[in-house]
Amino acid sequence: MSQHDSAHSLYYLLMHGWFSIFPPTEFWARVPSVLAVGLGGAGVVVLGKKLSTRAVGISAGLFFAALPRVTWAAIEARPYALAAGVAVWATVALLVAVERRKVGFWALYAAAVMLSILVNIHLLMMVFVYLCVMVIVRVPRAVFFSWCLATGLALAVLLPYIQFMRSKADQINWIRPLDKRVLFTVVQGQYFETAVWAVGTSVALIAGVAVVLLLRKAAITGFWRTIGVAAAWIIVPTAGMLLYSVFVKVIYVDRYLTFTAPAMALLLGVCTVQIAARSIVRIEVVLVIFAVAALPNYVQQRGDYAKFGADYSQVADTIAAQSSPGDCFLLDETVPWRPRPIRALPASRPEAFEDLVDVGLREPATVPNFLWDRNLPPERVVDRIAACDVLWTIAGKNPARPDYEEGAALAPGPRFAASSAFTVPDALGFQIVKRWQFNYTALNKSVR
Structure with missing residues (x-):
């Protein structure tokens, strides 16, 4: 990794071990997340069964696998899927420690808490969720004391x-302040991404349960216990992040709460079984309706520019196919990049750039306290x-130009023409001879 991101240190350590066995390709980078989703899904089934019934467990496990936030995490080469799995x-x-009340099981719980926090620091908020769980399941005073002791020892270690991690808080200064869209993000983006119809299906399920209970139909075994645990798991971390963002420092990002997705799955699972009156056919119908409602989002997640519209892979593929060892490349930092910073682009696929000369590199991210490699402006690396014969310049897209152009001296376009990433090489006699354009990026090949 060319970036140092302390929040995910354990994940990166695990991935270094993974890549010592498997090749460091995009496919193999995503496999651990897929496995983590499977691990999390199995945990949701077990948890649903412990809180309520086997039908609730299986339904919740299937909802977990179908939630857009979870399918998103499954194809991310980042620790969000693993965080959800360890949280489950x-x-x-x-719950096992509460049932068995043995020292060994409390030690296992304490170890699980420590692992959770090491995987993702935000899972520290699960401690407050577990405090709510102690109240919801109505544990005796001795069991509550055992929980306090186990949790306290885990946090002390x-x-x-x-x-x-608190000292590294500046690494997330890029997060935007909360605005009026935050309610939309919490209600939809946090679990359903762009799947509006999946939101509607979920709201209909929850409203349907209210109607069923108002008709005085008996609640299924463990219904209220499951609802309570799921609600605490969703509300406490979400409210914690929002309040911290308002009064201390902005930390709320919807994907950071992926570890609460199992709670949404539990909520939908128990509501489905309650409405379906344990009918397997009805449960299957609800699950199919939900999957169909979320289908457009599944397709979008697997598009060429699914990750925030980023075109890193397309740029890297073109560089790998078209460049020659010893060619130079330069990053135009004057454009508003998405997602920022532009240095993330070569960092995402280093093997595509390893035979090229990075003329703008100031210092790598291995320097302490920096999240990304840092650039020097072109005028300082003249x-x-x-010394280059061929220069690849990664700049912002010009929507007025076609996806591919070739010629003796292509026009830079007004925005690129004003950038020193163009003017400095231009003064040295470089001419743009080829240009590829993707979603956000223009890749220029220049020669002298």
Whole structure:
């Protein structure tokens, strides 16, 4: 990794081990997330059964696999799917410890809490969820004391790590302040991404349960317990992040709460079984309706520019296919990149750029306290550019130009023409001879 991201240190450590066995390709980078979703789904089934019934467990597990936030996490080469998986199994470990009331099971729970926080620091908020769980399942005073002791010991062991993470808070200065769209993000984006119809289906399920209960139909076994645990798991971390963002520092990003997706699956699962009156056919119908409602989002997640519209892979593929060893490349930092910063582009596929000369590199991210490699402006690396025969410039897309152009001296376009990433090489005699354009990016090949 060319970036140092302390929030995901354990994940990156695990991935280094993974890549010592499997090739560091996009496909193999995503496989651990797929496996983590399977692990999380199995945990949701176990958890649903422990809280309510086998039907609730299986239904919740299927909802978990179909939730757009989970299918998104499954194809991410980041620790969100793993965070959801460990959150589920830590919760299972808690319930087992409450049932068995043995020191060994409390130790297992404490270890699960520590692992959770190491995977994702935001899972620290699960401690407050577990406090709610203790109240919901009405544990005796002795069991509550055991929970306090196990949780306190786990947090004490991790206290240096938690303090270290607080010192790295500046790494998330890129998060935008909350605005009027935050309610939309919480209601839809947090679990359903762009799947509006899946939101409607979920609201209909919850409203349907209210109607069923108002008709005085008996609640299924563990219904209220499952509802309580799921609600606490959704509300406490979400409210915690929002309040912290308002009064301390902005940290709310919908994907950071992927670890609460199992709770939404539990909520939908128990509502489905309650409405379906345990009818397997009815449960299957609801699950199919939900999957169909979310289908457009599944398709979108697997499009060429599915990840925030980023075209990193397309740029890297073209560089790998068209460049020659010893060619130079330069990044135009004057354009508003999405997602920022532009340095993420070569960092995402380093093998495509490893035989090229990075003329703008100031210092790599391995320097302490930096999240990304840092650039020097083109006017400060004139000598490096002058030593090049072929220069690949990664700049912003010009919507007025076609996807591909070739010629003796292509026009730079008004925005690129004003950038030193063009003017400095131009003064040295470089001419743009080929241009590829993708979603956000223009890739220019220049020669002298």
